[in-house]
Amino acid sequence: MNEYKILNTDGLAKRGRLSTVHGDIETPVFMNVGTLAAIKGAVSSKDLKDIHAQVELSNTYHLHVRPGDEVVKKLGGLHKFMNWDRPILTDSGGFQVFSLSGLRKIKEEGVYFNSHIDGKKIFMGPEESMRIQSNLASTIAMAFDECPPSKADEKYIRKSVERTTRWLVRCKDEMDRLNSLPDTINKHQMLFGINQGGIIKDIRIEHAKEISKLNLDGYAIGGLAVGESHEEMYDVLDNVVPHLPKDKPTYLMGVGTPVNILEAVDRGVDFFDCVYPSRNGRHGHVYTNKGKLNLFNAKYELDERPIEEGCNCPACRDYSRAYIRHLLKAKEMLGMRLCVLHNLYFYNIMMSEIREAIENNCYKEYKEKKIKGMEGKL
Numbered sequence: 001m002n003e004y005k006i007l008n009t010d011g012l013a014k015r016g017r018l019s020t021v022h023g024d025i026e027t028p029v030f031m032n033v034g035t036l037a038a039i040k041g042a043v044s045s046k047d048l049k050d051i052h053a054q055v056e057l058s059n060t061y062h063l064h065v066r067p068g069d070e071v072v073k074k075l076g077g078l079h080k081f082m083n084w085d086r087p088i089l090t091d092s093g094g095f096q097v098f099s100l101s102g103l104r105k106i107k108e109e110g111v112y113f114n115s116h117i118d119g120k121k122i123f124m125g126p127e128e129s130m131r132i133q134s135n136l137a138s139t140i141a142m143a144f145d146e147c148p149p150s151k152a153d154e155k156y157i158r159k160s161v162e163r164t165t166r167w168l169v170r171c172k173d174e175m176d177r178l179n180s181l182p183d184t185i186n187k188h189q190m191l192f193g194i195n196q197g198g199i200i201k202d203i204r205i206e207h208a209k210e211i212s213k214l215n216l217d218g219y220a221i222g223g224l225a226v227g228e229s230h231e232e233m234y235d236v237l238d239n240v241v242p243h244l245p246k247d248k249p250t251y252l253m254g255v256g257t258p259v260n261i262l263e264a265v266d267r268g269v270d271f272f273d274c275v276y277p278s279r280n281g282r283h284g285h286v287y288t289n290k291g292k293l294n295l296f297n298a299k300y301e302l303d304e305r306p307i308e309e310g311c312n313c314p315a316c317r318d319y320s321r322a323y324i325r326h327l328l329k330a331k332e333m334l335g336m337r338l339c340v341l342h343n344l345y346f347y348n349i350m351m352s353e354i355r356e357a358i359e360n361n362c363y364k365e366y367k368e369k370k371i372k373g374m375e376g377k378l
């Protein structure tokens with residue numbers, strides 16, 4: 001249990017398997033984002049199985065504020081609460097603390113801020129984040145870190161990253177303690193550390209080396225997809241991934257478009273999460289192998305084809321573009337739901353194609369063909 005095995009490599013692309021107390025995760029994997037223990041768009045945990053989701057991702061800060069992690073614990077943990085028996089990753093709340101709250105004070109012990117729901121004063125530090133995630137009883141917990149603003153100066157980023165390292169050590173100690181307590185729901189909870197440093201190469205590399213010494217269950221690259229260019233992001237991956245342990249999962253947080261994922265896999269990343277497929281789906285933007293469609297477009301009014309011919313998702317199996325367009329225009333919830341299901345299925349199936357291509361040592365050919373298709377160049 002909690003063992004990561006590399007089954008094959010093709011260039012830097014890794015085909016791995018992380019065995020967890022909630023079952024195996026085949027990587028590269030896309031984690032389906034359900035911030036509040038549900039995927040936005042009326043997608044249930046039963047639907048997730050239908051669209052081949054392996055991992056559900058929930059948000060520590062949001063669940064702490066509502067319904068409260070103590071409530072979730074009393075109800076047996078997140079798995080029981082949302083009726084999902086496969087792996088769950090919880091993010092640490094760090095990102096939300098820094099992105100949602102206008103008023104905050106960062107101290108060595110943690111962060112003081114106001115709830116975005118009722119303005120109530122909250123304190124969160126490494127220990128609090130670990131306790132909340134232990135109450136939620138996720139499969140994988142993320143370390144509490146600071147995601148410094150991308151425009152921050154080098155001096156600030158350096159100071160922030162050093163503090164994030166000290167916070168990581170505290171996260172590890174607290175998780176070890178929590179996992180040893182008799183009333184902890186998941187005593188095998190794993191901890192992933194997070195690399196930060198903006199787009200400053202030296203700081204990123206130094207931090208990657210530093211956190212690699214801690215022998216964590218996995219390593220994430222955070223603080224990207226926050227406004228930098230795709231080239232800058234790929235550049236960070238080229239520099240940082242070689243300094244993270246190869247025999248551990250590598251997670252690129254909050255990324256990204258299908259092309260971003262294909263490029264990051266080629267650079268050695270094998271865990272992903274992103275709100276794009278569900279957010280775009282709710283707005284009628286759907287992914288296909290020939291590019292994105294906007295179902296609000298008038299040209300789909302009489303289009304009896306599914307979103308994508310040959311797609312086996314719950315939307316394409318039974319419904320036409322014309323019908324889904326009508327639902328979206330009429331603001332029927334089913335319209336959003338079908339688009340979200342299709343998009344998440346598209347991402348999950350792309351990940352299984354990626355795994356197969358790495359197994360067959362033809363990842364680069366697969367990647368190029370897939371990208372050309374999506375750009376309409378085939």
Ligand SMILES: [Zn+2]
Nearest residue numbers: 311313316342
């Ligand atoms: Zn479909």
